[in-house]
Amino acid sequence: MPVTTGMVGQGFYNRNSAPQMAAIEHVLPWLDEAVAVLPLGGAAPIGLADFGCSEGRNSIALMQRLVPALRRRTPRDIMTVHSDLPTNDFSALFRDLRPEGRSVFAAADVSSCAVAGSMFDRLLPRGSVHLAMTFNAIGFLSRKPVDRLPGYILPNGPSRVRGVGEVTAEERAAFADQAREDIRAFLAARAAELVPGGQLLLQVFGADGALRTCDGIYDVLNDAVLALVAEGRISRATYERYYQPVYFRTLDEITEAVETADIPFRIERGESYESPVPFNTDFARTGDLAAYARDYTNFFRAFTEAVLRIALADHPEAEALVADTYARAERLLREAPERYPFRYIALAVRMTRT
Template identity: 55%
Template sequence: MTNLDQETVGTQRRPTGMTGMAGGGFYDANSAPQWEQIAAVLPWLEDTLSSLPLKKGSGPVTFADFGCSEGRNSISVMRHLIGKTMQQTDRPFLTIHSDLPTNDYSKLFLGLRPDGQSTFSSQRVSSAAIGGSMYDQLLPPDSVHVATTFNSIGYLSERPLDKLPGYVLPNGPSKRRANGHVTEAESKIFAKQAEDDMAAFLTARANELVSGGKLMVQVFGCTDKLRTCDGLFDLLNDALQAHVELGNISSQVYERYYQPVYFRSLDELTSPLTNSAYNLAGLYTLDRTESYEVPVPFVETYKQDKDLDRYATNYVNFFRAFTQAVLRGNLPDAPSKVDLLDQIYKTAETLLKASPEDYPFRNISVAMLLTRK
């Protein structure tokens, strides 16, 4: 198979400031909501594993996960998939765990080889990590049998605008809070960036997947009535505005800072497949799609115990794990930078405890399962 064209390869992207999730075990410790999202759709993939084309070839059966972060959820996914597939073939297996080159891989490596032995409890399974952008081809042609990405495709490949002066997220504030604004023109630019990114990802994976291989794409998202970003980013925005008012952050810093993340609808997730500009229609079969909601563990706990302090800590730590890298990169370099970062998230806790009803968190996902033609 000849490699498909990828416009993004060899081009210069505008840096997003995203260096990976919070390291040192912090992301893993605060990623239970992400696992709930994954667990809801993992059976889709497990049900199709018996149809994988494993009879031809003697090389490894390769499973690749894009956006592995510190690895806890990524390794759990691989454990599920390998457990369902090893009975079908005598071939060796290879798990690939990929994220940005700046990602903290230390926990991943420890998780893959606890006590010096493979976590998959079989000498037939080898593992490796690859640092690179998921929007580029990272693996050889016709080499991957199953590719997955969970809660990662929402992170944009670049910043299409130098600043977003009215809010900290391209999707804008919730209707409930209305504590900021994003113009229609700005929204269209980010929607186009997200669509281009999705097309680049699908093109890259099409190059890597064998014919008959599977691709699972799941990400935080929105429906007509609910958005995962509501509450979370309203709270972060309010915390930042509080520090602007205190004089700790300039209005210029606030206007330039935004999280390079886009929350898609299900239609936006699948639209590149039918957009003739991307030439993807002949590459995949779309097997299944769904938008869905899963419970949030720390929200469910709070409903039972009413422990507001613990709820605020867990809530803020959850979104700090995936927002602090970009926020830190946008704050002015100063000896007090680390302290200011801590103060911002402490302010978020204080605001949440004062008015928890203003920042409800609903965990919405969109997902699709595809087969490479």
């Protein structure tokens, strides 16, 4: 079973994912490079597949860049594929793919579909994909490698700035191993779906030296949950079982996973980069602390709430506890923003299916 049911739906992820789009923008030129070398022989449609598309706003935006670039190379039919977990809320994606009843790509020879399933499984027909992509998603692990993470709510552990909590080296190693296996499972699935010479762009949040995308967000979420533990509203045992099954890799961890496995991919380029965060930029410009705390909290609520909800599922007050956790996090950010600085480090690797 996947470790999350997906993002907060009903448009909430779409409204609160500008930081993810900023991180995608950095690698849009990489997509142009990939399009330039795509093998376009044969008569079948050209398949462009995005794995972990969520509610689709960012997924459609990047396909809107790809489709005209591809049109300059071939008149062949194009199929855009938007894939996520079966429990993902696909409603906005479907609506936005056909605004006013016509394709958002404004062309009859571009078709789109949504495919539900885990990206770690084979999901599409053999040889049907020319360009496979995943953005801000593959850090969500395929499974929980340990039952409990008693000292903190994330395998990467707390930030140096905050320093509240602990993850042992042994615990962390179990997650690093799982993350390595996940990359390989993802690539094995894509190897079957991609045509030879097909391109793969793997982009994800991560860590680089002292900078880690997990810092700040999970510290404030951890502090908020611990505040409810201190008030006796969440039990210590529940806290010790709850963690977000997400792993923040380094670029080296990705390249090592690819290069030491028997999988038919060649790395063309890889980079770790820092991406601008719109709510940080806005705060620096306006000094509006309330807006900063709200936007920051909604940003991480969109991708953490589902897992917190699962952890509290048996609790009679689960709904109120979830709401109160994020209200508390927002308050902590307003009261002490200097404890929770957030920077977005992303990793990207472009590969060829050999």
